[in-house]
Amino acid sequence: MRVLIVTDTYPPDINGVARTLHTLGAGLVRRGHVVEVVTTVESQEGLQRHVMHSLPLPGYPGLRFGFASTRQMLELFDAFRPDVLYVATETLMGISAIRAAGRRGIPVVSGFHTNFQNYLEDYHLPGLETVAQGVLRAIHNHTARTLTPSADTAAMLERWGIQNVGVLGRGVDTEMFDPVRRDAALRLSWGADESTPVAIYVGRVAAEKNLELVVRAFDVFKEVQPKARMVIVGSGPRLESLKEERPDFHYAGARTGEDLAAHYASGDVFLFPSITETFGNVVLEAMSSGLGVVAYDYAAPRLLIRSGENGWLAPFDDEGAFLAQVREAAARWQDEGLRLAARQSAFDLGWERVIEQFEHELAAVMHEMEEVK
Missing domain, CATH: 3.40.50.2000 (Glycogen Phosphorylase B;)
Structure with missing residues (x-):
């Protein structure tokens, strides 16, 4: 053709x-x-x-x-x-x-x-x-x-x-997005050693991504894990205002290829509050990288996530339920069984x-x- x-x-x-x-x-x-x-x-x-x-x-x-x-x-x-x-x-x-x-x-x-x-x-x-x-x-x-x-x-x-x-x-490219790319030096550049939980967001830094809920979600995460760090990977029209609002976050900018894969794998919990996706490729990439994902129950998360087993789901656009799942994720950020299950879920895709x-x-x-x- x-x-x-x-x-x-x-x-x-x-x-x-x-x-x-x-x-x-x-x-x-x-x-x-x-x-x-x-x-x-x-x-x-x-x-x-x-x-x-x-x-x-x-x-x-x-x-x-x-x-x-x-x-x-x-x-x-x-x-x-x-x-x-x-x-x-x-x-x-x-x-x-x-x-x-x-x-x-x-x-x-x-x-x-x-x-x-x-x-x-x-x-x-x-x-x-x-x-x-x-x-x-x-x-x-x-x-x-x-x-x-x-x-x-x-x-x-x-x-x-x-x-x-x-x-x-x-x-998803499971060879590219792999937990083996976890980088201790990269985590240290975020102010995190292996005892420090890292919540991460990857995607456009734009209004349609519901970033206000990312901010609120991390505050809830930090109530459970006071040492936690938040990493934002991506660029977009809301980046500068978000930097002003939350200077405590680490802003990695847009990343591609193996560099992007290392950023995923070096996080612990992926926060994905968007309600405007047709699919959500980043959910697949995060799970392939061995991260527990917190997301709403639609599109890719509905297809991939079994709540409590390989990630966490909240009813669509229910902010209270989403934040409750963030609390659960913060408590289980070191759950190797859940993270392995997330990785396994990506292999058939x-x-x-x-x-x-x-x-x-x-x-x-x-x-x-x-x-x-």
Whole structure:
């Protein structure tokens, strides 16, 4: 197959969507397919890319929206001659790609990777959630198939009236994210020896991640473990204000690769209070790294965590219950049996099965279009 991935975010961007798309594309190449990417960021690394004009999201310069005309997309299609498109983001660039594909008779699979409709209030556009749902429904129903990472999100899309929704899960590199990467010197740089519990958060430092609850959760953690340290790994628009609010936290900035893996493995308990995830790749990475995760019962945590056995779950958006689970996690931060169980839970979730399913989904819509013709 000749596959064209259309996405506003792609490495060197540091986020779960970018990493996922790179992993899927590279996996298809290993399986003998030709894959190119239409995106917004220049880089000489990775897959062949076509870079389009873009503008930053207001209030969040780390995220960009791409712009491309239908004509630009048609010219690109005529040069690359894709058999199938995967449109991963619902911006003007993605819409243009879908329109152009319709004119050329190229099948399109779309991805729902991010709950943008939930971000509108956080980014000063309140009251538009219903409008956003209608727009998203129209976009996705112009594609042959919509893939999303969790059953929870798939059910939500079906309630909106989006048709032909499928679940394409996520994987984790268990060799990269491994407890053996625990680094005593790194912990000491955080002010923690092996007798000091470390709570850690990895992800965007942004309003939609419910960071206020991270702060409250650590205060509860520290009531149980007065020596505890809090480490924030990531960057984003809330970073500077959080530093001012909590100078006692350690801020590691954005990390990638083995460096990121060492940061995970050097923590003890992972705090994940987000309520806007379509999946939550960081939960898989934390569990693979041998951390007990405290999270809400939806998306990846619902799939992976057995509360009290390999992590801790709270009913969705129940802050009191979440904080109660944080107390339990603080009391059991050295529970090696729980941490081993978390690691074991990640082993069945390698990327190859996800890449194989992705390949099958793309091939299926190609076959359906050939039958129609």
